[in-house]
Amino acid sequence: MKLFSSVNDITDLNSLVAEALQLKQNPYAWQHLGKNKTLALVFLNPSLRTRMSTQKAALNLGMNVMVLNLDKEGWALELQDGAIMNGTTVEHIREAAAVLGQYADIIGVRSFPGLKDRDEDYSENIFSKFVKYCGVPVVSLESATRHPLQSLADLVTIEELKTKQRPKVVLTWAPHVKALPQAVPNSFAEWMCKADVDFTIAHPKGYELSTDFTQDATITNNQDEALADADFIYVKNWSAYEPYGKVFPGNEDWMLTNDKLKNTNNAKVMHCLPVRRNLELSDEILDSENSIVIHEAGNRVWAAQAVLKRMLATL
Numbered sequence: 600m601k602l603f604s605s606v607n608d609i610t611d612l613n614s615l616v617a618e619a620l621q622l623k624q625n626p627y628a629w630q631h632l633g634k635n636k637t638l639a640l641v642f643l644n645p646s647l648r649t650r651m652s653t654q655k656a657a658l659n660l661g662m663n664v665m666v667l668n669l670d671k672e673g674w675a676l677e678l679q680d681g682a683i684m685n686g687t688t689v690e691h692i693r694e695a696a697a698v699l700g701q702y703a704d705i706i707g708v709r710s711f712p713g714l715k716d717r718d719e720d721y722s723e724n725i726f727s728k729f730v731k732y733c734g735v736p737v738v739s740l741e742s743a744t745r746h747p748l749q750s751l752a753d754l755v756t757i758e759e760l761k762t763k764q765r766p767k768v769v770l771t772w773a774p775h776v777k778a779l780p781q782a783v784p785n786s787f788a789e790w791m792c793k794a795d796v797d798f799t800i801a802h803p804k805g806y807e808l809s810t811d812f813t814q815d816a817t818i819t820n821n822q823d824e825a826l827a828d829a830d831f832i833y834v835k836n837w838s839a840y841e842p843y844g845k846v847f848p849g850n851e852d853w854m855l856t857n858d859k860l861k862n863t864n865n866a867k868v869m870h871c872l873p874v875r876r877n878l879e880l881s882d883e884i885l886d887s888e889n890s891i892v893i894h895e896a897g898n899r900v901w902a903a904q905a906v907l908k909r910m911l912a913t914l
């Protein structure tokens with residue numbers, strides 16, 4: 600595999616999930632694959648889980664890892680082709696990406712959206728320029744529109760913990776104080792639409808996601824109705840796709856509470872983290888048996904390891 604940026608880069612979803620679960624049983628069996636191979640993780644935004652779990656995954660495979668917080672430690676990046684760089688940007692992405700490709704066998708890139716210009720964000724301008732100019736395989740560490748390592752870990756978690764063949768999975772919007780990207784919900788929806796699950800999305804009016812990601816999912820503005828008989832509930836805030844990046848007032852009552860779990864199938868509650876307690880998700884849920892957020896975060900290692908293993912195999 601030369602690129603992992605979305606579910607569309609995977610032709611055999613079930614075997615990738617199975618591979619991740621096998622690696623969980625036997626993490627160090629493939630150390631020879633990564634020997635003397637280097638992974639460079641490049642961050643333009645903050646990270647805890649993605650950074651640590653991908654690093655751990657690479658170490659389990661015998662790789663060396665280098666991390667660059669490019670937003671803070673690198674030169675200010677120019678993205679525009681043909682720019683006369685007499686202002687604040689110091690280095691063009693053409694050189695920055697190409698040079699990183701000289702030092703690493705695989706590169707991971709995190710590049711959040713600006714949430715101002717939808718066309719710019721949804722064109723994946725920054726991520727795709729890294730892919731174009733670095734010359735080595737690239738794994739997305741969350742781009743403007745997707746977070747595929749998170750979605751793979753989410754699917755691995757559902758496969759691992761489900762108690763029926765085709766569980767009901769509900770993605771439900773949660774309140775927040777900031778405008779957040781659509782990357783996590785877009786990606787989760789895109790993966791769930793390809794998985795063997797009964798998938799529903801619930802959000803207040805105005806938070807419709809791009810239909811490019813939601814395809815044949817059931818979509819409703821009625822949270823109670825959506826949660827009925829749910830086996831897994833995925834909680835996440837996102838800002839509007841149209842008007843782009845907007846946050847509407849109200850909807851605080853969309854926070855998930857124990858009371859809302861009553862009509863579910865004793866649902867397991869998921870969140871990609873970081874989570875704002877008592878805004879997105881109540882303490883009572885996060886500290887209860889129903890919450891699987893820590894287990895889910897743990898599975899980020901096996902998801903990343905399955906992807907890196909496939910990339911190493913094609914170097």
Ligand code: SN0
Nearest residue numbers: 777779780782783871872873875
């Ligand atoms: C990011 C997002 O895409 O929603 C990363 C999630 C993995 N989340 C945030 O930026 C949260 C910021 C906050 O202030 O709560």
